[in-house]
Each structure stands twice: as structure tokens, then as C-alpha cells.
Amino acid sequence: MMHLARRAALAAIALLGAASAAAAQESCPSRGQLDTLYCDADGDLVADVPRDPARQKDPSTLIFAYSPTENPAVYQHVYGPLMEHLGRCTGKRMAYFPVQSNTAQIEAFRAGRLHIALLATGAVGFAVNLAGAVPFVVVGSERGPAGYQLYAIVKADSPFRTLADLKGRKVAHVSPSSNSGNLAPRVLFPDNGLKPDEDYRPLMSGGHDKSIIGVSLGDYDMAPVASDIFDRMTARGQVKAEQFRVIWKSDVFPTSSYSMAHDLRPDLQAKIRECFLNFAFTEEIKKEYQGEDRFLPMTYKETWRPIREVAEKSGTPYNRAAYDAVAKREADAAAQRAQQQQQQQQQAPPRQ
Secondary structure: OOOOOHHHHHHHHHHOOOOOHHHHOOOOOOOOOOOOOOOOOOOOOOOOOOOOHHHOEOOOEEEEEOOOOOOHHHHHHHOHHHHHHHHHHHOOEEEEOOOOOHHHHHHHHHOOOOOEEEEOHHHHHHHHHHHOEEEEEEEEEOOEEOEEOEEEEEEOOOOOOOHHHHOOOOEEEOOOOOHHHHHHHHHHOHHHOOOEOOOEOOEEOOOHHHHHHHHHHOOOOEEEEEHHHHHHHHHHOOOOHHHEEEEEEOOOEEOOEEEEEOOEOHHHHHHHHHHHHOOOOOHHHHHHOOOOOEEEEOOHHHHOHHHHHHHHHOOOOOOHHHHHHHHHHHHHHHHHHHHHHHHHHHHOOOOO
């Protein structure tokens, strides 16, 4: 199932298109903060299913993307059993679609090239408002939905003890749209003696994993990262916990969510929810999620309230202007990283 007929996936991507401009202007009593392509008549803050049955999709292949926060190839293997389960449960072919950035994932949703995805916390609001994504489940346990904290990590042998100690130092943020890796630090750090853009210039690493490894190698003096990703990397042995000190922790945020396209047929949406909720986690997936063992239902309106508040307070509301600015910063950061990598390769000594 993990091979998933690559040609079928590519054909499905080619056939799926964006909603037409005419359909976007259909009569809508309320859109809230949603793009004009979507309607929110019921006030739940996410896009409604199109009223016109002709616009409701029932694809033969469901395309799934894991969050670009970490290496997608790792999770293509780990999530193999989930892909197989979803295929059997829905009666659809499943295709795993790797993405390299949050903006690429959001644009794929908006263009109709993506049906189900794990969205990083900070990307959820943009995907909801601008791409018609509908969050529906989160990872959790019998205790309830999983959460994470923002960790400010430094090397264990560094002299830094408080956030204020990092003034003028090299601090890695993840990406412009990341909640724990960029937006939350901008809101929370100033009250703790450290102002991003004033006390230091954030260096965009491109991923929580890259920030964590960068701190371990001494490339960065500190990095704000998501605690769940930090814990998974130490559990996998990618880094050792004793290499780091956590000098500051936030309150708990809801973690990343699984979302689906708003324009799937209502019965298919209901089936996808059912399939996720009755999936039995493998031991490997439980290990990745530090013992969390199930999917739990969630709503964007309630579960994501604290994340929306951080976005508003950070001056990054989930609208088109903010998204375009975030997308530009992510593209600029990616280009800068690529240039640095090229320079490092050019400066590397030739092999003997």
C-alpha cells in the first residue's frame, strides 16, 4: 500500500483543480475571516461543504501529506500502517505526498491537490482561512488531547541561564508561520526580558529539528522549539537530552492537527473521521508520540482558540496579507539556507 501507485497519484494531482471564480462568488450569509472562495454559514470558523453537489469531490485517490516540520521520509515509513488502514477503511487509494514547507502544503490544499494533511500548529489558521482546510482530529490518550510547550533550549555547557542572557546572541527561529518556533516567542519572550528583532535578529533554521541540531552543534546559542518534537528526537537518539538545558518553558499549547479538504463529499468526510478515530496505533507510532495512543476529535473554533490569540497578539492574523508576508519570509529564508549550503560545499576540502 505504501507504494500507492505513483502514476495514479500524479494523475489525481493533475486532475484536481482550484475552485472556479464563479463558484467562489456564490451567495454566502457569512464568511468571517475566510477567503472569498469559502463560506461559513454555520459560524464554526471553517469552510462549509459547497452547497452545489457538483462541487463536492469524491476522488478515487486520497492524497495525504505529513507536516514539513520534520523529515517527511521518516514518517512515510512510520505512517505506513495508517495509510494502509485509511485505504481499507475508505475504499480509496492512498498517496503520500511529501511537502517541504508550510506554504507549499497550504497552496496544495487551496489548489485541490491535497485531501488530508497533518498541519503544524502555526500553519493551521492559514490553511483554514485561505485554503479551506477543516481540522478534525488531534493525537491524544485517555487523558485527552496531546499538548506541547515552547522550550527555549541552549547547550548544557553554555553560560546562558535566562532569556535575558541571550541579548545579542545567535537565536534560531523555525519559520515565519511556526507557532512555537516564531510567533509564540515574539509574544511571550518580551515579558521575560528578551525582545525578538530588538535584542537579537531571529535566524530562520527551516525546521524544529534543524534548530535543535544547530544548538547541539553550536551554530545557534538558543532556539525556541516545540517540546514534543524535542522529546521525539531525543527518544530516537538523533540528539542526546544531556546535550541541552531548557532555560524557559511556556504553558501548554494544543499540538498539530489533522485536517481535510472542505469540499470532499459529506459522506466521505464522515468516513475519513470515522477511519481516523477507529485506527489502532502501532507501537512505533505510540513511541513517536511519547505514549499517546489514539486520535481524538477536535474543533478549530474551540481547540485552536489559544493559537489564534497568539497569532493576533503577534501581529500575524490569519489573513492574506499576513500569509503573503509569511510566505515571502519563508521563501527568502529557504533561499538563504540554500546559498549557505552551496557556499559550505564550495569551501569543503576536496576528497582525497
